[in-house]
Amino acid sequence: MNKFTLHTGIAAPMDRANIDTDMIIPKQFLKSIKRSGFGKNLFDELRYLDEGQPDQDCVGRPLNQEFVLNQARYQGASVLLARENFGCGSSREHAPWALDDYGFRSVIAPSFAEIFYNNCFKNGLLPIVLSDEQVEQLFAETAATEGYELSVDLQRQVVVTPSGQEIAFEIDDFRKHCLLNGLDDIGLTLQHADDIRAYEEKRRQSSPWLFDAIK
């Protein structure tokens, strides 16, 4: 997994509540059996005027010029500002894969849907929860200044604005540790294989019908 330590990049504002995973990456692109290549179809139905197809070359497709990521000032954006309940809907990990493949490293919102939030950490993408007021401030500053950049310092758990203002955020110690070091969850869990086996043996004794039934 990609490490996340410190990142500075242009902020892009998605000024809309309840952005769902169907919006982030529509279903026709979930047919891929790979983890990469979803970036060109990120927000496909908002970003293009036509209906996108899997494996299609997106160069030359008609763009929705009003969509925020199509505006010249947000080209190269890597920090996404969003509203409440970002990532609601399905469990598709294709959503963080698409954001990551597009170039986003962090998403800042007042709240996230749980499965999406969880999926981000497995992919080196940092979701940050700030208060409504703090998010509102960042939206206002982004709108006011072209090329507005935010720095995200995971070690110190702060978002730093261009004026030097530091906004602290909360994050789980375990998730922070994994992101900072790019650690693979499975490897960490397998360090406890003895605990798992011990539990499993107990389970086999108490609920034997859950073993060797499905084959």
Next chain:
Amino acid sequence: MAGQTLYDKLFESHLVRTNEDGSSLIYIDRQVLHEVTSPQAFEGLRIAGRKPWRIDANIATPDHNVPTTERSGGVDQIVDPVSKIQVKTLDENCDEFGILEFKMNDHNQGIVHVMAPEQGAVLPGCTAVCGDSHTATLGALGALAHGVGTSEVEHVLATQCLITKKMKNMLVRVDGELGVGVTPKDVVLHVIGVIGTAGGTGYAIEFGGEVFRAMSMEGRMTVCNMAIEAGARVGLVSVDQITIDYFEGRPFAPKGEQWDTAVAQWQGLVSDTDAEFDEVVVIQAADIEPQVTWGTSPEMVVGVSSQVPNPANETDQVKIDGINRALQYMGLNADQKITDIKLDRVFIGSCTNSRIEDLRDAAKIVEGRQVADNIIQALVVPGSGLVKTQAEEEGLDKIFTAAGLEWREPGCSMCLAMNPDKLGNGEHCASTSNRNFEGRQGFGGRTHLVSPAMAAAAAVTGHFIDVRELIKPELVK
């Protein structure tokens, strides 16, 4: 000390260890796999040179991509080449690792959340995961079921465990008795309307009270299925005799002496009477009428006798923007009567509403009637091969086709339109599925979520109508 909730009991009985940072490792008894969210997980195992921890904890079936039209030609005849590869990849992965899979034309194939309970593959007291957010459905069995992402699918395959944090407990209690024509779907849509699409975030929601105690297992599954549309990863119903009766004789349920031991265990899978919930929501059944969503989030829902909201009545700007955007996308006007919404298609199916009772509900309404002229297509897609056979034995397929509805093969179908079943741009659909997101059922498609009875009523009238107006007198309790 206060008693425990069902969620607390299920969580604690599966706890392998608590890490220093407060995260927990819980043991997963069952993983259900389908073709969309598993290929990258299997690939991850192969790249790392890992093997599944326990083969017999897994069961698989393709559902999202499969065609629902005649498909005796098998996987090779799936027209969409990308869908074909995905279904084939599931077959190959299951064959390679020795995982039991009900393949596309197996009689037991079906939508994962229909197949798993009807096979008894997931049982009360289990923990279960699936790379699909509607795994919440299985909480209706008294199981702790989580929808997970693909990395977690791989994690559970490799370790049989999930890294998680204990959720908070919410009780949604619905008191009283549902009126005639008011179904489990209406209950859950109403609940989402009350608590909002993020109201359950961070919670395991237990559905309690007289309404759920009286509800069938299939109805409970419909309700838990949509817990995620209220933001909750987990929905639950305490075990009772209805739960236990449901499992007797199912293929993977325990038999003989083991059955008796299991039943004794399962009877304890209830929230204690003195359990404390972090949040309690109380709703009166009498306040629930048949529901229809008008917007692009499941919380945008009203009773059928009501009208589309007017943003002028709101004060919060984010909410006003949301309503305006939804009205524009849906092609509706503020204050428009719900019964004035004209429809183009009808979809009866999905992991929410494709079980036998759903099909019976819909058949009762369309029997002796005809699909309205303005309806381009009305699809009935059973949730599994077993549901399909049972419906045919009961003659439901004949009732549907005589009325002008199409009777299909099992799969997810138009719920998310990954297969050829989809809405055209701008078309309105009365759908028994679970999400009315923009583009969900097809590019530019406009979804209205309703119960099977309401969808059937819409099919024969061409617009929304209070299904209670069509219910025959002999069906009234």
